[in-house]
Amino acid sequence: MNGILYCCSLPLWEGFDEPFHYGYVETVGNLYTLPMMNRTHISEEIRRSLDAVPLSRLLSAGVPGAISFEEWARLTGEQKRSRRALSGQLTRAMQVRGDEIVNYEAQQAPLAYLAFAPLYRLLSGTSLTTRVLWLRIAATVIATFALFFGLERLAVTFGVPGVFRLLAIAVVFEEQMLWASLAHIGNDVVSIPLTVWCFTWLAVTAGNATARNVLVLSAIFAAGLLTKAYFLAFAPVLAGFAAWLILTRKISLKTAVAAALLVLAVDGPWYVRNIVLYHSLSGTQQSVVGIGWAQVLGAIPKIDWLRSVTDFAMWSLWTGNWSFLSFSKITLSMEVLLLVGTAGTYITPLRARITSSECWVLLGCGAFAGALVYQTCVTWVHTHGESTHPEPWYGQGAIGVLVVLCCKGLSRSGVAGRGIGAALSLITAWILTMTYIAKLLPYYGAAVTRSNFRAIWSFWSSHPSRELGMVLPAPIPVIYFLLVSLLLLLVALTARLVTQVMRSNFDYSVRANG
Numbered sequence: 001m002n003g004i005l006y007c008c009s010l011p012l013w014e015g016f017d018e019p020f021h022y023g024y025v026e027t028v029g030n031l032y033t034l035p036m037m038n039r040t041h042i043s044e045e046i047r048r049s050l051d052a053v054p055l056s057r058l059l060s061a062g063v064p065g066a067i068s069f070e071e072w073a074r075l076t077g078e079q080k081r082s083r084r085a086l087s088g089q090l091t092r093a094m095q096v097r098g099d100e101i102v103n104y105e106a107q108q109a110p111l112a113y114l115a116f117a118p119l120y121r122l123l124s125g126t127s128l129t130t131r132v133l134w135l136r137i138a139a140t141v142i143a144t145f146a147l148f149f150g151l152e153r154l155a156v157t158f159g160v161p162g163v164f165r166l167l168a169i170a171v172v173f174e175e176q177m178l179w180a181s182l183a184h185i186g187n188d189v190v191s192i193p194l195t196v197w198c199f200t201w202l203a204v205t206a207g208n209a210t211a212r213n214v215l216v217l218s219a220i221f222a223a224g225l226l227t228k229a230y231f232l233a234f235a236p237v238l239a240g241f242a243a244w245l246i247l248t249r250k251i252s253l254k255t256a257v258a259a260a261l262l263v264l265a266v267d268g269p270w271y272v273r274n275i276v277l278y279h280s281l282s283g284t285q286q287s288v289v290g291i292g293w294a295q296v297l298g299a300i301p302k303i304d305w306l307r308s309v310t311d312f313a314m315w316s317l318w319t320g321n322w323s324f325l326s327f328s329k330i331t332l333s334m335e336v337l338l339l340v341g342t343a344g345t346y347i348t349p350l351r352a353r354i355t356s357s358e359c360w361v362l363l364g365c366g367a368f369a370g371a372l373v374y375q376t377c378v379t380w381v382h383t384h385g386e387s388t389h390p391e392p393w394y395g396q397g398a399i400g401v402l403v404v405l406c407c408k409g410l411s412r413s414g415v416a417g418r419g420i421g422a423a424l425s426l427i428t429a430w431i432l433t434m435t436y437i438a439k440l441l442p443y444y445g446a447a448v449t450r451s452n453f454r455a456i457w458s459f460w461s462s463h464p465s466r467e468l469g470m471v472l473p474a475p476i477p478v479i480y481f482l483l484v485s486l487l488l489l490l491v492a493l494t495a496r497l498v499t500q501v502m503r504s505n506f507d508y509s510v511r512a513n514g
Contacts, residue, residue: 001489006183009479044099090127160411180321206359232371312389372394
C-alpha cells in the first residue's frame with residue numbers, strides 16, 4: 001500500500017535522476033542497444049516534458065525553460081493549464097528522436113533497464129505520465145515482495161523471534177527514504193532487493209554450505225554486478241568466504257570454481273565493455289574522468305567525517321525526494337538515537353555468541369561501509385569539495401539488513417529492548433504519517449515548506465484536489481483512498497506491534513536452545 005501510494009503521489013520526474021534513468025529505458029526499448037556515456041542523449045519527448053511539469057530546484061536550475069515547484073505555485077490556474085497542455089503535444093515519434101541534453105546515467109549497468117524494457121514496449125502507445133506511473137508501480141510491487149521475503153528469510157536465519165521480526169520489517173518499510181529510492185524508474189528498485197538477498201543468502205550459505213547454496217549466492221552476486229557497480233564492494237568478502245568454505249572443507253574446489261565461472265560468464269562482457277569504452281572497470285563517471293586512489297586518499301583528512309556521517313544517517317531516513325525537503329531534525333535525531341540504541345542491544349550482551357552467519361554478514365556490511373567511504377571521497381573530489389557524504393539511496397539495502405540483525409538484540413534485552421522497540425515503532429509510524437500529510441502532498445500542491453499546524457491546516461482546508469491533480473500522476477480520488485487506507489492499516493499495525501512488544505517476555509537463552 002505504501003509503495004503504490006508513493007508511486008502515485010510522486011510527481012513526474014521528481015524521483016532521483018528519473019528522466020535520465022527513463023531515457024536509458026527508452027534507448028533500450030526503442031533502439032535495442034545500450035547507451036554510451038557522453039554520446040547518448042535523452043529523447044525529445046523527455047526534453048519537452050521537462051517544460052510541462054514542475055521540477056525539483058536542482059533539476060529546474062539546469063534545464064532552460066523549466067520551473068521549480070516554488071515557481072509553479074506562483075503561477076495562475078491558466079498558466080498552469082497552458083504548461084500542462086504541452087504534455088498533450090508529445091508524440092510517439094519523439095520517443096526515438098534525440099535531444100541536445102546528454103544522458104548522464106548512460107554508464108549504468110544494464111540489468112534493471114533490460115527488465116523495464118518489455119513493459120515499456122507494451123505501454124509505448126500510452127501517454128508519458130501513464131507509462132511512467134505503471135512502470136513505477138509494476139517495479140515497486142515486485143521489489144516490495146522481494147524485499148519482504150528477503151528480510152523475512154534473513155530474520156529466520158538469524159533466529160529473530162516473531163514480534164521482533166515483524167518490528168524489523170515494519171521499521172524498514174515505514175522509512176520514507178526506502179520508497180524515495182524504490183518508487184521511481186531507476187536501477188535502485190532492482191539493486192536494493194538484490195543487496196538484501198545477497199546478504200541473506202550469504203547468511204544462509206554460512207549456516208548450510210551446500211553446492212546449491214553457493215551457486216545461488218553466486219547468481220545473486222552476478223545479478224547485482226549487472227545492476228550496480230557498488231556490488232564490487234562485496235567481491236573481497238565473497239572471495240574470502242569461498243576460501244573459508246574450501247579451507248574448512250565445507251565445499252569442494254570444483255564448486256568454488258563453478259561459482260566463479262558463473263560470475264565471469266554473466267558479468268565479464270559488461271565489465272570488459274567498460275574497460276574498452278572508458279578504460280575503467282566500474283565505468284562510473286568519477287573513474288572515467290581519472291579520479292584515482294591518490295586523490296581519494298588525499299581527500300580523507302580534508303572531509304569533516306562527523307558531519308558526513310551525521311548527514312548521511314539523517315538523509316538515509318528522510319530526504320523528501322529530489323527536492324530535498326527538510327524534516328524535523330529533532331524527530332529524525334530521535335529515530336537515529338533509537339536505532340543506535342537498537343544496535344547497542346545487539347553489541348553489548350557478550351554472553352550471546354555471534355554465529356558464523358552473523359559474522360559474515362557483518363563483514364559484508366563493513367566492506368559496504370568502506371565502499372561508502374570511498375564513494376564519499378571520490379564525490380568530494382569530483383564536486384570540488386561541495387559533496388561531503390555518499391548518496392543516501394546507496395545504503396538502503398544494507399540498512400534493512402542491519403535493522404533485522406539489531407532487532408535480534410532487542411529480543412534478548414528485556415525491558416530495555418521492549419521499550420526501545422515500542423518507541424521505534426511509534427516514531428517510524430509518526431514520520432510516515434507526517435511524510436504524506438504534512439510534507440510531500442502540501443509541498444507538491446502548494447509549495448508548503450514550513451510544516452507548522454497553521455500552514456498544513458490552511459492547505460488541506462483549501463480543498464487542494466485541483467492543485468494536486470495538476471501535478472500528481474494518478475487520479476486524486478485514488479490517492480486519497482490509498483492514503484486513508486494506509487493510515488488506517490498503519491494505526492492497526494502500530495497498535496498491535498507496540499502491544500505485543502511490550503507484553504513480550506522473551507527469554508533468549510531458552511528459545512535459542514529450542
